[in-house]
Amino acid sequence: MEKYALFGKLMTQPGKRDELLAILTQAAQLVATAKGCHHYIVYKDAQHQDWIWVSEIWDSEADHDNSLQIEGVMDLISQAMPLLAGRPEKIEMTVVGGKGIS
Amino acid sequence: MEKYALFGKLMTQPGKRDELLAILTQAAQLVATAKGCHHYIVYKDAQHQDWIWVSEIWDSEADHDNSLQIEGVMDLISQAMPLLAGRPEKIEMTVVGGKGIS
Numbered sequence: 001m002e003k004y005a006l007f008g009k010l011m012t013q014p015g016k017r018d019e020l021l022a023i024l025t026q027a028a029q030l031v032a033t034a035k036g037c038h039h040y041i042v043y044k045d046a047q048h049q050d051w052i053w054v055s056e057i058w059d060s061e062a063d064h065d066n067s068l069q070i071e072g073v074m075d076l077i078s079q080a081m082p083l084l085a086g087r088p089e090k091i092e093m094t095v096v097g098g099k100g101i102s
Numbered sequence: 103m104e105k106y107a108l109f110g111k112l113m114t115q116p117g118k119r120d121e122l123l124a125i126l127t128q129a130a131q132l133v134a135t136a137k138g139c140h141h142y143i144v145y146k147d148a149q150h151q152d153w154i155w156v157s158e159i160w161d162s163e164a165d166h167d168n169s170l171q172i173e174g175v176m177d178l179i180s181q182a183m184p185l186l187a188g189r190p191e192k193i194e195m196t197v198v199g200g201k202g203i204s
Contacts, residue, residue: 005145007109007155021198028200039202041159043107043195053109053195055157057143057202093145093155096123098130100141100159100202 003038003095004061008054008088016083017050023083024054027076034070036063038101050085057101061092105140105197106163110156110190118185119152125185126156129178136172138165140203152187159203163194 012020021042028040036059045051058064067073095101114122123144130142138161147153160166169175197203 007157025199032201037201039200041200041203042198044198046194046196052198053193054200055109091155092148094148096144096146096154097127098141098143098156099134099139101143 001059003101004058004064005039005093005095006054006056006058006064007091007093008056009090010052010054010080010088011048011085012050012052012083013085014050017044017052020052020080020083023076023080024052027073030070030072030076031067034063034067036060037067057095103161105203106160106166107141107195107197108156108158108160108166109193109195110158111192112154112156112182112190113150113187114152114154114185115187116152119146119154122154122182122185125178125182126154129175132172132174132178133169136165136169138162139169159197 010020024042028042031037031040039055039057041055043053045053126144130144133139133142141157141159143157145155147155
């Protein structure tokens with residue numbers, strides 16, 4: 001079955017990137033053992049000092065959606081919201097193959 | 103040391119996506135054992151039928167740049183160029199952490 005993948009772009013209020021990175025790192029720990037979770041990787045954009053990217057790979061979109069129900073995740077989303085400047089952007093994909101994913 | 107990461111977006115000529123996916127899958131095999139290569143993952147965009155994404159993670163930008171010298175890589179790039187519609191786009195980042203990367 002083709003795996004579901006997602007790149008998310010999050011733009012923070014000025015100076016708030018480190019705070020949001022800490023929240024997303026906690027989120028990564030919460031979802032790491034979730035059903036169907038292969039990747040949840042957090043990045044700092046090299047050109048824009050208030051931008052963060054996340055790449056996720058899941059067995060299915062349903063597994064991704066279910067991860068929002070994991071205890072603590074909605075709380076982290078609530079903490080993250082006031083740090084954002086604008087709506088997060090999402091690129092949805094399916095995995096074809098390569099190195100770093102089985 | 104912070105790892106270097108890259109999302110690349112490649113837009114193909116109409117109907118050429120599968121051909122380019124095959125080339126990129128070969129490229130992934132060539133660089134899989136390169137020094138400093140952690141990820142080279144190829145994706146199909148879910149919304150745009152001629153778009154491809156690649157996510158790469160390397161120990162350093164230099165390791166990424168050196169991968170262009172691997173035997174066969176430049177040949178694959180030559181095969182890929184005529185399939186493209188426009189210039190590839192690149193998002194450069196550093197890895198903060200998460201699941202799926204050590």
